[in-house]
Amino acid sequence: MRFDHLARSWVLVLAASTAVAADPYADRVIGYAPGVGANPAYQVPEVAIGSPERFTGEGVFPSVVTPFNPAFGADEIVALGAGGSLTLGFDEPIVDDPSNPFGVDFLVFGNSFLVDGDYPNGITIGVFAAPRDARVEVSADGMVWTPARRVAALGLYPALGYSDVTDPYAISKGAVNSDFTRPVDPAFDPVGKTFDELRAGYAGSGGGMGFDLSGTGLSAVRFVRVINDRGSISIDAISDAAPVPTPGVPLTLGCAGALLARRRRPAGR
Numbered sequence: 001m002r003f004d005h006l007a008r009s010w011v012l013v014l015a016a017s018t019a020v021a022a023d024p025y026a027d028r029v030i031g032y033a034p035g036v037g038a039n040p041a042y043q044v045p046e047v048a049i050g051s052p053e054r055f056t057g058e059g060v061f062p063s064v065v066t067p068f069n070p071a072f073g074a075d076e077i078v079a080l081g082a083g084g085s086l087t088l089g090f091d092e093p094i095v096d097d098p099s100n101p102f103g104v105d106f107l108v109f110g111n112s113f114l115v116d117g118d119y120p121n122g123i124t125i126g127v128f129a130a131p132r133d134a135r136v137e138v139s140a141d142g143m144v145w146t147p148a149r150r151v152a153a154l155g156l157y158p159a160l161g162y163s164d165v166t167d168p169y170a171i172s173k174g175a176v177n178s179d180f181t182r183p184v185d186p187a188f189d190p191v192g193k194t195f196d197e198l199r200a201g202y203a204g205s206g207g208g209m210g211f212d213l214s215g216t217g218l219s220a221v222r223f224v225r226v227i228n229d230r231g232s233i234s235i236d237a238i239s240d241a242a243p244v245p246t247p248g249v250p251l252t253l254g255c256a257g258a259l260l261a262r263r264r265r266p267a268g269r
Contacts, residue, residue, distance in 0.1 A: 024181045024240035025050045026088035030142060030223060035084020037232050042079035045086055052109040052180050052206060052237040053077075054161030055173055067158035067190065067198055067207065068122050068168040070113040077111055077234035080134070085227045086235055089142070093220035096213035099243040104151050104183040106241055107208030108136060108226065111234035112158045114190060114198075122168030122195035127156065134228045136211055138221040145225060146218060151210035152186030159207045159236065160199070168195040178206035181242035186210065208239065 032045035053071035057063050065071050080086060094106045117125030137145040162174025188201040213221065224238050 022092045024092070024242065025090075026224070026238050027091045028089045030087040030089045031085065031225075032078070032087070033083070033085050034079060035081030035228060035232075038079040038081035038084055039232070041074045042077060042234060044074070045078045047075055048078050048086060048088060048235050048237055050237060051239065052159050052161075052208070054177065062171055064165050064167075064170040064173060065159050065161035066122075066165065066168045066170070066195070067114040067124075067160055068116050068195070070111050070158055071236050072111075077236050079232060079234050080226065080228040081232050082228065082230050085225055087142075087223060087225040088238055090222050090224070090240065092240070093140075093222050094138075094213070094224070094240045095220045096216075096218065097241075097243050100183075100241045102151060102183055102186050102210065103212045103214065104186075104210035104241045105213045106148075106211050106224065107180070107183060107239045108134075108211065108224075109159050109180070109208050109236040109239070110134075111236070112156055112209075114158055116168070120169050122198075124190050124193050124198070127158075127190065133230070134226050134233055137225045137227065138211075138213065138216060138218065139223040139225070140218050140221050142223045146216040148211040148213060148224075149215055151183070151212050156209045157184040157188075157190065157202065157205070157207040160202055161206065163199060163202070163204050166196065166199075178202070179204050179242070180206035180208065180237070180239045182206070183208065183210045183241055210241070 026049050029045045034043045053065050053076045056065050056071040113128050114124045115126035117123050136148045138148045139145045160178050163178045164176040165174040182205040184205045
């Protein structure tokens, strides 16, 4: 009886671990139109599958992804010119969850970055905000589409790969991964901040532009489409936002999720 009870306990733990470990990133490309003016070297939409980049420029100018140093590789971001669009599908649904921080249900990562007014020390004097002007739509079935609401007026925070890196242009990876499913508090204003102040403001988040499903009439979606009307932008990834952790959930389950929900890259990476 004690053995059976132990076995059942492990089954419950593994089941809970699997639930926590559900992949929060896009799993497949549904459609891609590069649009007018998209760089021909950046037209592989499969690079938007999986998590955002933490380290960029391998073999060219290797460096950590920070708000001052965005991902730039042709195998890391996909370009959308004027009239271009990218549609991604998710195996696990993105849910309109009231427990998600700041009302953010999913995050879009692009080629945004902060303008450094004191290079190379990292003091923000402005924001290059692509894809802030892009339209983002969601669908439950891939046929009927509804606009998603961007959270907050700014609502954009360039990606941060590691929470413990102190150099905004570091060439060595950090030891503490940021959380790409955790949004930045939309009240945080990055302008005028030093890199240390930025890291503190991110509070463990990996950044991203937050979107809310409330108001769409959809409780869950499996498809997200980014549409660019003018100029040129690039998309790195789209992530489901994680709910606020429930107090008392065993740490081992969260660790299992973190280990299992690692980035899936296209073949050849």
